[in-house]
Amino acid sequence: MAVVKGLEGVVAAESKISSIIDDQLTYAGYSIDDLASNSSFEEVIYLLWHDELPTEEQLAQLKGELAAQAKLPEPVIEHLKSFDLKAVHPMAALRTAVSLLGLYDEDAEVNTPEANAKKAIRLQAQIATLVATFSRIRSGQEPVTPREDYSYAANFLYMFNEKEPSDIEIEAMNKALVLHADHELNASTFTARVCVGTLSDMYSGLTAAIGALKGPLHGGANEAVMEMLFDIGEIDNVEPYLEKKFANKEKIMGMGHRVYKSGDPRAKFLKEMSRELTEISGQTKWYEMSVKVEDIVKREKNLPANVDFYSATCYYSLGIDHDLYTPIFTVSRFSGWIAHILEQYSDNRLIRPRAEYVGETHRTFTALEERV
Numbered sequence: 001m002a003v004v005k006g007l008e009g010v011v012a013a014e015s016k017i018s019s020i021i022d023d024q025l026t027y028a029g030y031s032i033d034d035l036a037s038n039s040s041f042e043e044v045i046y047l048l049w050h051d052e053l054p055t056e057e058q059l060a061q062l063k064g065e066l067a068a069q070a071k072l073p074e075p076v077i078e079h080l081k082s083f084d085l086k087a088v089h090p091m092a093a094l095r096t097a098v099s100l101l102g103l104y105d106e107d108a109e110v111n112t113p114e115a116n117a118k119k120a121i122r123l124q125a126q127i128a129t130l131v132a133t134f135s136r137i138r139s140g141q142e143p144v145t146p147r148e149d150y151s152y153a154a155n156f157l158y159m160f161n162e163k164e165p166s167d168i169e170i171e172a173m174n175k176a177l178v179l180h181a182d183h184e185l186n187a188s189t190f191t192a193r194v195c196v197g198t199l200s201d202m203y204s205g206l207t208a209a210i211g212a213l214k215g216p217l218h219g220g221a222n223e224a225v226m227e228m229l230f231d232i233g234e235i236d237n238v239e240p241y242l243e244k245k246f247a248n249k250e251k252i253m254g255m256g257h258r259v260y261k262s263g264d265p266r267a268k269f270l271k272e273m274s275r276e277l278t279e280i281s282g283q284t285k286w287y288e289m290s291v292k293v294e295d296i297v298k299r300e301k302n303l304p305a306n307v308d309f310y311s312a313t314c315y316y317s318l319g320i321d322h323d324l325y326t327p328i329f330t331v332s333r334f335s336g337w338i339a340h341i342l343e344q345y346s347d348n349r350l351i352r353p354r355a356e357y358v359g360e361t362h363r364t365f366t367a368l369e370e371r372v
C-alpha cells in the first residue's frame with residue numbers, strides 16, 4: 001500500500017456542492033466571483049443546500065425561517081454565563097456550545113431528511129447568535145436578542161454591540177460570509193463527512209468539524225495572521241521579522257494552500273475589502289503591512305495569500321476581537337458543512353481508510369514483574 005501523506009491529491013468523495021478546478025472556485029457551478037459580487041449569504045446557503053439559486057419566494061421563506069430560529073435556548077445562555085469566558089478560547093466554547101445545543105433539540109437524534117432539514121435551518125440560525133452571545137457575555141454585557149427584520153449579515157453584526165451596522169459594514173460581512181461558505185473537501189468538511197458517515201447525527205458532525213477548523217493550519221490561521229501583524233507592529237519591521245521566520249523555517253500564517261498554487265480566488269476580494277475598511281477606520285497601516293508580507297512571501301517562497309490572510313484585517317477594521325475571527329469563519333462554514341453532511345447522508349458509505357503499519361513486529365511478551 002502506498003501512503004499518501006496528508007492525503008494530498010486523493011479524491012475521497014463525489015460532490016455537487018463546490019469545486020476547485022484550475023484554481024477557480026465554484027459553488028454548485030456558479031463562479032465565486034459572481035456570487036461574491038452579487039449574492040447575499042442567504043442565497044448562497046440556499047444554493048449549497050438545494051443545488052439551485054432561490055427564487056424571490058424561496059429566499060423570503062428561508063430568511064423568515066432563519067430569523068425565526070435565531071434565538072438560543074435559555075439554558076445554553078446560562079451555561080455560557082457559568083464559565084469564565086475570558087479564560088477559554090472562543091472556538092473551544094463554541095465546540096462545547098454547539099454540542100450542548102443538541103441536548104435541547106428534540107430532533108437531535110432523528111436522522112430523517114425532514115428532521116435534518118429542520119436542524120439545518122435551526123443550526124445555521126443559532127450559530128451566529130452563539131458567536132455574538134459569547135462575545136457579549138465575555139465582555140460583561142447581556143446578550144442581544146436577534147432581529148427578525150435584518151439580513152443574516154446585518155443581524156450578526158447587530159448582535160455584537162446592539163448598534164445598527166452601516167451599509168458598508170453589512171456589505172463587508174455579507175461578502176466575507178459568502179466567500180467562506182464552502183470549499184470542497186477541506187479538513188473540517190472531511191471531518192464532518194467522516195463523522196456522519198458512521199450515521200452519527202448532525203450535531204456530532206458539526207462539533208467535530210469545529211474542532212478541525214480551530215487548528216492554525218486551517219481556519220485558526222486568520223487569528224494567527226492578526227497576532228503576527230501585532231507582533232510585527234510597524235511596516236519597517238516586516239522584512240526583518242520575515243527573514244527571521246524564514247531562517248527558523250517557521251510558517252507564515254495565511255500564506256500557502258494545499259490546492260491553490262497560483263492564488264486563492266477569494267483572497268482578492270478580501271484584499272480589496274481590507275484596503276477599503278482600513279481606510280475607513282483610519283488604520284491603513286495594517287493593510288500596508290499585510291501587502292508587504294504578501295509580496296515578500298510571494299517573492300521568497302512563491303506562496304500565495306489564502307482566504308485567512310486578508311480576512312484578519314477586515315474583521316479587525318470592523319472592531320471584532322481577533323480571537324473571534326475563526327468563530328466568524330465557523331458561522332459561514334456551517335452552511336457548507338451542513339450541505340456536505342446532507343450530501344453524505346444521501347449516499348452514505350462508512351469512510352474507513354487503511355494505515356500502513358510501521359511499528360515493531362513479532363515481539364515476545366514479557367510479564368510485568370520482569371520488565372526493566
Ligand SMILES: CC(=O)SCCNC(=O)CCNC(=O)[C@H](O)C(C)(C)COP(=O)(O)OP(=O)(O)OC[C@H]1O[C@@H](n2cnc3c(N)ncnc32)[C@H](O)[C@@H]1OP(=O)(O)O
Pocket residue numbers: 006216217218219221250251252253254255256257258259301303306307308
Ligand atoms: C481556510 C484554510 O484552511 S487556508 C490555510 C490556512 N493555513 C495557513 O495559512 C497556515 C500556513 N500555511 C500552511 O501551513 C500550509 O501552506 C498549508 C497547511 C495551508 C498547506 O500545507 P501543505 O499542502 O501540507 O504544505 P506543507 O505544509 O507540506 O508545505 C510544503 C512546503 O511549503 C512550505 N510552506 C507551506 N506553507 C508555508 C507558509 N505559510 N510559510 C512558509 N512556508 C510554507 C513548507 O514549509 C514546506 O516546505 P519544505 O518542502 O521545504 O519543507
Ligand SMILES: O=C([O-])CC(=O)C(=O)O
Pocket residue numbers: 182183185186187218258259306307
Ligand atoms: O480547502 C482547504 O484546504 C482550506 C480552505 O481554503 C478552506 O477550507 O476554505
